[in-house]
Amino acid sequence: ETGVTQSPTHLIKTRGQQVTLRCSSQSGHNTVSWYQQALGQGPQFIFQYYREEENGRGNFPPRFSGLQFPNYSSELNVNALELDDSALYLCASGRAPDTQYFGPGTRLTVL
Amino acid sequence: GESVGLHLPTLSVQEGDNSIINCAYSNSASDYFIWYKQESGKGPQFIIDIRSNMDKRQGQRVTVLLNKTVKHLSLQIAATQPGDSAVYFCAERQTDSSYKLIFGSGTRLLVRP
Numbered sequence: 001e002t003g004v005t006q007s008p009t010h011l012i013k014t015r016g017q018q019v020t021l022r023c024s025s026q027s028g029h030n031t032v033s034w035y036q037q038a039l040g041q042g043p044q045f046i047f048q049y050y051r052e053e054e055n056g057r058g059n060f061p062p063r064f065s066g067l068q069f070p071n072y073s074s075e076l077n078v079n080a081l082e083l084d085d086s087a088l089y090l091c092a093s094g095r096a097p098d099t100q101y102f103g104p105g106t107r108l109t110v111l
Numbered sequence: 112g113e114s115v116g117l118h119l120p121t122l123s124v125q126e127g128d129n130s131i132i133n134c135a136y137s138n139s140a141s142d143y144f145i146w147y148k149q150e151s152g153k154g155p156q157f158i159i160d161i162r163s164n165m166d167k168r169q170g171q172r173v174t175v176l177l178n179k180t181v182k183h184l185s186l187q188i189a190a191t192q193p194g195d196s197a198v199y200f201c202a203e204r205q206t207d208s209s210y211k212l213i214f215g216s217g218t219r220l221l222v223r224p
Binding site for chain 2: 002004006031033035040041042043044045048050055056058090092094096097099100101102103104105
């Protein structure tokens, strides 16, 4: 087990709605990254937080936002959901610059 | 552009044989590489990593080889077992201020009994 948990496991939303996904890391992990994985593809980097500040961002629009909290938890927020946002959302955490470990993911379906 | 790609989308091997999964990367400045295993419905699971100052690293039944000259990475699995059936991703880490990983599209490993 990686010690990284995510909630919920599955979620169904409709276009235009907003969603918040959550991740809980191990104690001592100072970085958390979020990835989007479409079916049949590799994970795509959304953004990373290091010591509660955004520390890098991929090619995702501003309606994808996040937070990292002092208690080793974090959130991914997506506003104005689109059909193409349907994917597996993965959280990865670690102690920089060492290996990041992934959680089980949240499967988001947008109808 | 930056990318990590795999040569074979699907690899089928006989149980007990050795498996070799290959990966090409494009950014010669990447300093760290990781292999992940992903089973259906689960998140990627760390298998083994290697830093750019190394050519080879061994784990339990797995070996990663790094050839920086041709920007090639491979994962060797010894005595492949049915539990090894999964999708395997290589990932490279950029050497910028973030620790983001660039993944390829993955190789599916099928183990025949």
